[in-house]
Amino acid sequence: MRAARALAVGAALGSAAGAIFLRRRSRSRDRVALYFDDGSLVTVAKGQPEGERLLAPARELLAAARG
Amino acid sequence: MAPPADALAHLTEISSQIDAAVVLDREGTVVAATVDDERAGRMAGAALELFRRADEQREQELVQLDAALEGGSVFVVRDADRLIAATTRSEPTVGLVFYDLKSCLRSLGEAPAEKPKPKPKRAPAKRRTTTPRSRTTTRKKKDESG
Numbered sequence: 001m002r003a004a005r006a007l008a009v010g011a012a013l014g015s016a017a018g019a020i021f022l023r024r025r026s027r028s029r030d031r032v033a034l035y036f037d038d039g040s041l042v043t044v045a046k047g048q049p050e051g052e053r054l055l056a057p058a059r060e061l062l063a064a065a066r067g
Numbered sequence: 068m069a070p071p072a073d074a075l076a077h078l079t080e081i082s083s084q085i086d087a088a089v090v091l092d093r094e095g096t097v098v099a100a101t102v103d104d105e106r107a108g109r110m111a112g113a114a115l116e117l118f119r120r121a122d123e124q125r126e127q128e129l130v131q132l133d134a135a136l137e138g139g140s141v142f143v144v145r146d147a148d149r150l151i152a153a154t155t156r157s158e159p160t161v162g163l164v165f166y167d168l169k170s171c172l173r174s175l176g177e178a179p180a181e182k183p184k185p186k187p188k189r190a191p192a193k194r195r196t197t198t199p200r201s202r203t204t205t206r207k208k209k210d211e212s213g
Contacts, residue, residue, distance in 0.1 A: 029135075030134070030135065030136050030137060031134070031135050032121065032132060032133070032134040032135075033132060033133050033134075033135075034121050034124060034125075034129055034132045035129070035130055035131045035132065036125055036127035036128065036129055036130065037127055037128045037129075037130050038127045040125070040127065042124060042125065044124075050124065053120055054117060054120055054121055054134070055134065055136070057113045057114075057116040057117035057120065058113075058117050058134035058136060058141050059136055060109070060113040060116075061110055061113035061114050061117060061134075061141045061152060061154065062136055062138065062139050062140075062141050062154050064106055064109035064110040064113055065086060065087035065102065065106065065110055065141075065154040066086075066087075066139075066154070067102075067106055
């Protein structure tokens with residue numbers, strides 16, 4: 001009985017920690033979404049070949065706005 | 068056409084998510100901005116560079132983009148001959164921001180609403196005399212006329 005309870009608590013804590021980890025990971029993932037006139041959408045994320053080429057001016061834009 | 072400064076003022080008034088915005092032409096010249104000239108120039112340069120690089124990604128024409136970054140998001144929307152770039156806090160309501168930016172660009176291209184002509188003022192109506200006609204009308208009596 002005690003072992004089952006410990007297992008349940010452990011599973012709950014583990015899933016909560018996993019959710020927090022995934023949320024933080026997704027938050028820190030920089031990405032650019034491009035919308036074209038034919039209705040198509042292309043997403044370029046950090047780490048992809050074109051990622052840094054697009055993310056650099058985007059960061060510059062954000063920094064310029066913040067002064 | 069709404070003046071660009073007015074359109075941006077309206078934009079920041081209706082959208083609490085937008086921190087800063089700048090309207091620029093296709094050459095990168097600032098048309099209007101919610102920030103000072105120096106920051107607006109830097110924003111316009113970065114926005115144009117970002118849009119040009121992104122437009123090279125495909126043969127189709129790019130109409131808008133958003134970038135989710137650590138610490139905030141940036142948006143760029145293209146109209147016929149203008150671009151609007153804006154920054155927001157982290158995790159904004161993307162669809163709503165795009166809608167507001169497009170509305171702002173559209174308002175810049177719209178013809179101004181004609182003011183209705185003022186109605187010509189009427190001359191004040193003459194007051195009718197309220198005094199009742201005297202009932203004691205003087206009728207000529209037949210016998211008097213002869």
